[in-house]
Amino acid sequence: MxxxxxxxxxxxxxxxxxxxxxxGQCEKILxxxxxxxxxxxxNVHSEEAISLLKAANCDVDGIRVRVPxxxxxxxxxxxxxxxxxxxxxxxxxxxLEGNNSYFGxxxxxxxxxxxxxxxxxxxxxxxxxxxxxxxxxxxxxxFVMSLCMISDHTPELADVHEFHAxxxxxxxxxxxxxxxxxxxxxxxDMCSAVxxxxxxxxxxxxxxxxxxxxxPLSHSKDAIDKLLFLSEKxxxxxxxxxxxxxxxxxxxxxxxxxxxxxxNLIGLLLSQLKREGAPFIGAAPGGPLDMKTMQHSYGAPExxxxxxxxxxxxxxxxxxxxxxAGATDSxxxxxxSALESALQIAISAFGGAHLIHDxxxxxxxxxxxxxxxxxxxxxIGMVRRFINGVDIDEAHLAVDVIDQQGPGGQFMCAEHTFxxxxxxxxxxxxxDRQSYGDWKNQGEKTMGARVTEKVQxxxxxxxxxxxxxxxxxxxxxxxxxxxQRVR
Amino acid sequence: MADFNKLADAIFKGDVAEVVATTKVLLNDGATPxxxxxxxxxxxxxxxxxxxxxxxxxxxxxxMSARALxxxxxxxxxxxxxxxxxxxxxxxxxxxxxxxxxxGKNLVVMILKSGGFNVIDLGIDVPxxxxxxxxxxxxxxxxxxxxxxxxxxxxxxxxxxAMTEAGVREQVKVIIGGAxxxxxxxxxxxxxxxxxxxxxxxxxxxxxxG
Ligand code: B12
Numbered sequence: 001m002x003x004x005x006x007x008x009x010x011x012x013x014x015x016x017x018x019x020x021x022x023x024g025q026c027e028k029i030l031x032x033x034x035x036x037x038x039x040x041x042x043n044v045h046s047e048e049a050i051s052l053l054k055a056a057n058c059d060v061d062g063i064r065v066r067v068p069x070x071x072x073x074x075x076x077x078x079x080x081x082x083x084x085x086x087x088x089x090x091x092x093x094x095x096l097e098g099n100n101s102y103f104g105x106x107x108x109x110x111x112x113x114x115x116x117x118x119x120x121x122x123x124x125x126x127x128x129x130x131x132x133x134x135x136x137x138x139x140x141x142x143f144v145m146s147l148c149m150i151s152d153h154t155p156e157l158a159d160v161h162e163f164h165a166x167x168x169x170x171x172x173x174x175x176x177x178x179x180x181x182x183x184x185x186x187x188x189d190m191c192s193a194v195x196x197x198x199x200x201x202x203x204x205x206x207x208x209x210x211x212x213x214x215x216p217l218s219h220s221k222d223a224i225d226k227l228l229f230l231s232e233k234x235x236x237x238x239x240x241x242x243x244x245x246x247x248x249x250x251x252x253x254x255x256x257x258x259x260x261x262x263x264n265l266i267g268l269l270l271s272q273l274k275r276e277g278a279p280f281i282g283a284a285p286g287g288p289l290d291m292k293t294m295q296h297s298y299g300a301p302e303x304x305x306x307x308x309x310x311x312x313x314x315x316x317x318x319x320x321x322x323x324x325a326g327a328t329d330s331x332x333x334x335x336x337s338a339l340e341s342a343l344q345i346a347i348s349a350f351g352g353a354h355l356i357h358d359x360x361x362x363x364x365x366x367x368x369x370x371x372x373x374x375x376x377x378x379x380i381g382m383v384r385r386f387i388n389g390v391d392i393d394e395a396h397l398a399v400d401v402i403d404q405q406g407p408g409g410q411f412m413c414a415e416h417t418f419x420x421x422x423x424x425x426x427x428x429x430x431x432d433r434q435s436y437g438d439w440k441n442q443g444e445k446t447m448g449a450r451v452t453e454k455v456q457x458x459x460x461x462x463x464x465x466x467x468x469x470x471x472x473x474x475x476x477x478x479x480x481x482x483x484q485r486v487r
Numbered sequence: 488m489a490d491f492n493k494l495a496d497a498i499f500k501g502d503v504a505e506v507v508a509t510t511k512v513l514l515n516d517g518a519t520p521x522x523x524x525x526x527x528x529x530x531x532x533x534x535x536x537x538x539x540x541x542x543x544x545x546x547x548x549x550x551m552s553a554r555a556l557x558x559x560x561x562x563x564x565x566x567x568x569x570x571x572x573x574x575x576x577x578x579x580x581x582x583x584x585x586x587x588x589x590x591g592k593n594l595v596v597m598i599l600k601s602g603g604f605n606v607i608d609l610g611i612d613v614p615x616x617x618x619x620x621x622x623x624x625x626x627x628x629x630x631x632x633x634x635x636x637x638x639x640x641x642x643x644x645x646x647x648x649a650m651t652e653a654g655v656r657e658q659v660k661v662i663i664g665g666a667x668x669x670x671x672x673x674x675x676x677x678x679x680x681x682x683x684x685x686x687x688x689x690x691x692x693x694x695x696x697g
Binding site for chain 2: 110122149151155156158179214220244246247248251289291292293294366
């Protein structure tokens with residue numbers, strides 16, 4: 001057993017038993033979603049999707065599609081209950097099943113905190129490189145997203161350039177975003193080049209791609225094209241609405257869940273109609289519109305509750321679960337960012353969501369920060385120790401040792417301590433536990449200062465395993481091909 | 488007349504039924520439609536703006552006030568003579584080509600309407616030609632563009648270019664907004680103004696129309 005676990009609610013150690021919805025409540029939400037799909041229906045802006053839905057006996061009126069509940073129920077059954085993501089070398093790493101939780105950065109922040117100057121500026125390709133390097137080095141970051149939307153290259157190819165940067169600078173599994181299918185094709189080509197072939201990539205996928213409907217109840221052509229493309233190729237797709245409570249969704253969490261699940265299940269249905277058994281990762285996440293500032297808040301307790309409830313619903317549906325944590329509304333890495341992130345990370349891991357992204361978001365999702373990413377790595381470590389729970393067996397109950405030491409005994413020198421402390425006690429790398437004198441002598445550094453130093457140290461020292469030269473060259477050629485296309 | 492205060496208060500409270508009833512009573516008592524608009528309906532909205540700015544009111548409350556104002560206007564508008572200019576000005580607004588985000592733009596629309604502006608909302612993913620056509624058709628004083636993606640911000644410049652090309656750029660003031668948009672960007676592309684939220688957008692429009 002290691003000190004840190006990826007799994008909450010584990011059978012042997014029934015310490016963390018965290019749910020915000022009962023199965024009965026999950027069923028009510030599912031039924032509300034099914035009712036929305038049968039009664040109101042959704043707008044689908046894709047001819048291919050419309051013909052798939054028509055052929056499956058949906059009620060189609062122009063672009064408006066109403067879906068009989070039985071079709072959704074069938075899709076829930078044919079979709080795989082687990083998805084495995086590999087590392088760049090094809091080793092099976094992330095098991096999106098049970099209560100396993102994995103963390104990684106988010107995508108598409110237009111701004112970035114410059115790691116050298118601390119200044120907020122437009123995101124550049126080097127930021128995607130740095131995010132990959134830092135994520136690669138951090139023990140509790142399990143997959144990588146770019147944490148930015150770069151603006152120093154051809155704007156229409158930001159997605160392709162970011163993926164190029166990530167593939168070269170980390171071996172960890174990747175989650176990507178794209179504008180449309182053309183960019184997606186470039187990305188799949190790059191991944192196939194790394195894997196050796198498309199078949200090899202399909203066998204051991206190290207990438208999941210992200211697509212989102214325009215909630216409420218509207219599915220854009222780009223979003224569906226991406227979904228169908230990936231489903232056809234049997235590659236994992238994350239299809240999730242980004243809801244704003246009181247904006248694009250009802251202000252009530254139950255209402256937002258109902259409409260969000262409905263939108264997500266349309267994606268599930270389409271993926272299964274395109275290819276039965278295609279891997280699909282779902283969720284109905286969202287957060288409130290702050291009613292004073294009109295901003296979409298990530299740090300709000302309702303945001304956490306919405307994500308936790310969504311996780312419960314998708315456990316109930318037995319579909320691999322997307323979620324988010326480690327994202328703050330604060331503009332800097334500070335007390336606010338620490339408290340918001342810590343709660344989000346704890347709650348998402350307690351609930352056992354599978355792919356938990358957005359680690360490193362600051363400024364309401366507008367600015368990526370490596371300092372936030374590094375600080376959250378420490379928080380995740382702490383939380384993982386917690387969800388590992390309390391081992392209760394003879395060795396851990398330690399009755400023999402207690403008898404040996406007897407009244408007034410001490411355990412510092414006991415062999416039992418020596419044997420167990422490493423597994424029982426998590427050791428921080430950033431949190432300060434020094435005596436006051438030592439802390440003062442070492443420069444009275446705040447958490448913020450220590451985090452900044454660690455970012456710099458990783459960027460200076462960490463060298464991720466490089467790609468083989470011929471493979472790297474192939475990736476450059478694919479990017480060049482894309483450049484020629486848009487020129 | 489004390490009842491104007493009652494009407495203003497009903498607007499402030501977002502009480503639609505009360506606004507409708509009080510408006511009718513005032514009309515019966517001989518108040519002119521213009522008095523009702525200025526001393527009652529808009530007076531109520533003038534309490535709302537500063538209160539919202541001071542953090543004492545929430546967006547949904549502002550929206551209810553705006554809705555109540557709309558209902559009051561519906562009653563008196565047909566009675567206003569052509570010379571009673573109640574519309575503070577006309578604004579054409581839309582989310583630019585390639586962009587589907589509209590929550591922020593919709594908020595701006597509602598706040599503008601509540602301020603007495605005549606607003607023509609072109610919706611989302613609006614190509615430059617459509618902005619040009621709308622300027623020709625509606626003759627607005629202000630054109631507003633919203634973009635939430637760094638990639639679609641370029642469409643703001645393209646729309647400005649299309650307006651110049653069509654020879655309508657000079658007859659309107661163009662304002663832009665959306666999370667990634669900045670004053671600096673507005674200056675760069677030669678827009679007339681930028682606002683970071685809906686209330687400021689309304690003030691900006693009022694200022695530009697002057
Ligand atoms: C909700 C949302 C969505 C929803 C939109 C639903 C809808 N009907 O609008 C959905 C899920 C559909 C969506 C889709 C996408 N989104 Co989005 N989305 C957001 C989110 C979370 C909130 C936006 C919002 O509504 N805010 C609340 C409103 C009230 O604020 P606002 O829009 O800024 O408006 C205020 C002011 O800006 C101003 N204002 C607005 N317009 C105007 C106009 C004028 C004239 C004036 C004066 C003022 C003004 O007043 C408003 C009120 O105060 C933002 C994150 C963020 N923090 O902004 C990302 C965000 C904008 N999205 C982003 C991305 C990348 C996308 C996608 C490309 C994702 C994808 N790969 O599929 C797609 C693009 C689809 C498309 N073609 O447009 C990125 C953009 C990154 C970038 N570099 O540009 C952001 C920043 C999130 C992130 N960090 O990744 N998104």
